[in-house]
Amino acid sequence: MAAFLLPGSSSMAASAADGYLGKLQQLAREKGLARERTWEVLLHYKPDGAGVKSLVDDPRFFNAADGRKNPESELLATLASFFTATVRESEEHPQCRFIARYTWLNERLGFDPERLPKAACPKFEKAVYEVNPKSIVLVFPNTLLNSPSSMFGHTLLRINTTLENDLLSHAVSYAAMTGENPGALYPIKGLFGLYEGRYSNLPYYEKVKEYNDIEQRDIWEYHLNLEPEEALRTFLHVWEMKDVYSDYYFFDENCSFELLFLIEAGRPSLRLADEFYGMWRFWVIPVDTVRAAQKLGIVDRVSYRPSRYTKMLRIASGMDEGRKDTALEVVDGKLPSENVLKSVLPITEKRRVLDLAAELTQYRFSKGKLEQDEYQKRFLDILAARSTLGTPSEDPYPIATPTSPDQGHLSARTRTGGGYRSDSWFGEFEWRAAYHEITDLDEGYVPGAQINFMDLSFRYYFDDDVLRLHRLHLINILSLAPWNSIFRPISWKVTVGVEEVLLADSKDHPVFRLNAGGGLSTAIGRTGIAYLLADADLQASTRLDNDYALGLGGTAGLMVNLLKDWKVNLWAQGLFYSAGDEHQAIAAALQQTLRLTTNNSISLDAKRERSFGNYKTDVVMRWNWYY
């Protein structure tokens, strides 16, 4: 029987033949282990038609030829593999390679050590000694500055060790291996699962450097309430996954989804992955996996790790312009750090100037704006001066924890409402797959970062008695990154999709539209951002005389929270089309959103526009529901 299960395995030990394997397999069958939740979790089985199928694609993950779809035969073959007498030196014994399965099966079946070959697992022993898992943290790096698409983001898992300092813990992440130069086929390959997804492990400080110091993303840490023995189980499963791949799908079978299996392996009774799996689940948004963990009540506490950028703004806050300039001169090498020491500033301000200069120097280097030798000299020069100024007893630049990303509105949105557009009343229904726009309330999000992905709107006009596609934006990004005294980022936007546009016949017609622009924005008060962007606009439709119109223009606007729950966006846009159908289009609008709860709000938008010399007024009121 055993030989039948593992044909060709010449190394099957004599001990298997003496009947012990058969006994174990019999017992496993009687207990129905192959149907237990833990086995399902460890093998990543998911419903597939009438049966199940593992989401792992690598055949090396399975011991039985049909193991991917047959939990029982995989379990029996796994038991058989434990009886392997010898393995090549470069290989791990199945008892080690499938250490999570081995551990669980041993618990459930009570292996007799006398009758089962005991494999040595030196690699695993070393790793488990070094990692020594104590607890698990789900880590979410927040949106990258001036790159709203990074909202789709990333999560990783941190395994805390007996070492106290968090930087010394271990980061486990899952990623598509794209190779050095991803190239233009990158999105296609990613969408259709042509990349291999693999787990990797790094010291956590490497991840903190990557996100906090290089990409300038704040990091959110969700401490899970897994016990040390559960954290160990997670680690055992990581070990099983280390050499295998799964086809990687950007949207659904992505990093955040995969990590859920690691958490489930720690505590199999948790059902985290279920809600993200199914025919109609097109994507898994990382922050939603955080919310799923919150919902199951496994998040003990949340901690916040501000980026270098956030730290710099904090150090600079409360500095007058002159002192900021001093810091900038030091960074630029125009002013020796010594001069700061000799200045008449109070000691706390000297520290502040040099602390800011040190961070800025590192920042510039990480952006490739300083050569290494120049950086080394300047950085050490600043620090040498700073080291003579002693230490305040408390952290001089404490940063208040903002609203965490999981507390913001949910990613999908529907809007229902109606209004008046000259000269007809209409009803409106909108659906947006994800994620956030500047008229949505910002708590939990980076203000000024907008990405609408799959934004669909229909209008029913009562006068015409007709339902029309009003808008389908495939993607709509707006990144308002305010200028300040230290940083001068470029704000930008891009929109691709179809929308109704007022044309020469004084009617609205669906037009393919590509709009892009760049410009500047500046912070107004604590919550406001004013912006000015140059626009390029391309429209294509058979309704246009020349089938297209290409224009240039600009957009100016101001978004501000007048009250905590009341947000206003006032904007005006002028576009002058000089190629294709020559015409002008001018619009001005006032958009208001009033929050009722985190996931419910009312909005009232009013717009006046002129296009091809035709005027229209558009007023619409909607109920927004985020889900």
Added chain:
Amino acid sequence: MKKVIVIAIAFSLMLVGSALAAGQARTNAGCGLGTLIWKDGANDSVLYQAFQCTTNETGNWVLGIQTFGITTGTSECQQPKNFASNERANEFMVANMDNLARDIAQGRGETLDAFAELTGVPADKRPEFNAQLQSGFARIFTSSDVQMASVMDNIAAVSTK
């Protein structure tokens, strides 16, 4: 239906993503200051940020190939002479020398705490340790191209009396 939607999305992404910069993954290895491993170019592009779960690293840190807790090791670096140092502390120093130098100069910080823990400085001795390192900064970081081994030895010299 799912395929159609996916194709539509893929097409539009190709459109938007034609701006995908062919950036260089830059690794700046070494044993001194400014050795942070960083990537630029492609990582700044819209698409890359949308699909953060990808890596263009070729896999020398894929689990199982390297040891836990150690990225590249410090075999390319000169080794410190002092006995208290250990491979993890050396590794940590190489990977974090910049932030460690900053913390030492400021007399406090998480990176400095981690280093103290790795080198076995008990919690109650840390304020003293931090102060000794801060006042000894110029003797620790003796030149701008100072390397891990010297920094380790210098820290040992400055902190034990």
